[in-house]
Amino acid sequence: MKPFDYLIIGQGLAGSVLAALLVERGRSFVVIDDHHRQAASRAAGGIINPITGKRLNRPALIDELLRHAFSTYPVVEQLLHERIFIRRNVLRLFTDQKEAFLWKAKQDLPEYQKHVSRSSPEVPANVLHSHGGIEITTAAQLDIRRLIERMRSWLRQQDRIRDEPVRYDQIRVSSTGVQWRGMRAQFAVFCEGHGMRANPYFNAIKLNPAKGDVLTLHAPEFSESRISQKGIWIFRSVSGEVLAGTTYRWDDWDGIPTAKAKEEIQQGLSEFCRFGFTIEDQRTGVRAVTKLDNRPLVGAHPLWPRLAILNGFGSKGALQVPFAARQLLENLETGSYLHPEFDVCRPSLWK
Numbered sequence: 001m002k003p004f005d006y007l008i009i010g011q012g013l014a015g016s017v018l019a020a021l022l023v024e025r026g027r028s029f030v031v032i033d034d035h036h037r038q039a040a041s042r043a044a045g046g047i048i049n050p051i052t053g054k055r056l057n058r059p060a061l062i063d064e065l066l067r068h069a070f071s072t073y074p075v076v077e078q079l080l081h082e083r084i085f086i087r088r089n090v091l092r093l094f095t096d097q098k099e100a101f102l103w104k105a106k107q108d109l110p111e112y113q114k115h116v117s118r119s120s121p122e123v124p125a126n127v128l129h130s131h132g133g134i135e136i137t138t139a140a141q142l143d144i145r146r147l148i149e150r151m152r153s154w155l156r157q158q159d160r161i162r163d164e165p166v167r168y169d170q171i172r173v174s175s176t177g178v179q180w181r182g183m184r185a186q187f188a189v190f191c192e193g194h195g196m197r198a199n200p201y202f203n204a205i206k207l208n209p210a211k212g213d214v215l216t217l218h219a220p221e222f223s224e225s226r227i228s229q230k231g232i233w234i235f236r237s238v239s240g241e242v243l244a245g246t247t248y249r250w251d252d253w254d255g256i257p258t259a260k261a262k263e264e265i266q267q268g269l270s271e272f273c274r275f276g277f278t279i280e281d282q283r284t285g286v287r288a289v290t291k292l293d294n295r296p297l298v299g300a301h302p303l304w305p306r307l308a309i310l311n312g313f314g315s316k317g318a319l320q321v322p323f324a325a326r327q328l329l330e331n332l333e334t335g336s337y338l339h340p341e342f343d344v345c346r347p348s349l350w351k
Helices: 013-025 062-080 097-106 144-157 193-198 259-270 314-334
Strands: 004-009 029-032 085-087 090-093 133-136 140-142 171-173 178-180 183-190 210-218 227-230 232-236 242-245 278-287 297-300 307-311
Touching (some): 004 013, 013 029, 013 062, 013 144, 013 307, 013 314, 029 183, 062 085, 062 140, 062 144, 062 314, 140 314, 193 278, 193 307, 210 259, 210 314, 242 259, 259 278, 307 314
Parallel strands (some): 090 227, 183 307
Antiparallel strands (some): 085 140, 090 133, 171 178, 178 183, 210 242, 227 232, 232 242, 297 307
């Protein structure tokens, strides 16, 4: 059999975007994935937001991350002939006076001004906003679940996916490539999410997985085109679903939705949404979060350069994956620079 350029292990968001970029480059590849039902991608909101968290922080490399996200997802759409990505604003409502004061200290900084409307946001009458808020103008939303489903269909049509788990003892690594069950490739890239904990090549890196839930709502009175956030977020997805979330659990990784998570999201919505809704569905996923520094894992293994990883994006996958995937391919194929914020070979990760 003619060798492939790449084996991709895992077809969540990272594996799907990587596959699309390989098509763009004219590379040959096969994806190996067994429908891992606990994958974070299956319950992710797909929000791309340059100002996040209670401290209103800007993620590291935000300008580069946004540039790559806004240029990469249209490439994926073109490949799949499917709309999965939309630029949209975020209506960020402050949860308390502390957040409002924090924003007052940051609002005149140039690095924040370019992401936020200078005028006060218009807030619908059925949304409570007693502490004010801002409108973030350089945001977007990616329909991750639809991307994965459509990519899987495309891969099947192209005979580029194998629906089975990877047994690590069947992988053979040499200085020139990787073999797995009769297939040969120049590189294998692991995009396994929190399944990385069982990978003998990378499990020395400790993860702290975070379980999250998303609700699908029936909310006829919710007509907002923006992503609305006040602790909990709510928005209408590219495909028309009204979604709300999300939660964080650090001690439960079974992938089963819980009543506690549902109640937490409902309570969060009730604190600022003044319209009725019913719950149609609840989805759960487990995010891969790097325990040491909460930063992504990108690049070749320090001892086995034919084995690489694209993982550890936590809740920022939609934002970070396009930049990380392009960095990985450039590094593997040309030896170019990997940003130290993402490089899997940063010394602090390995004993």
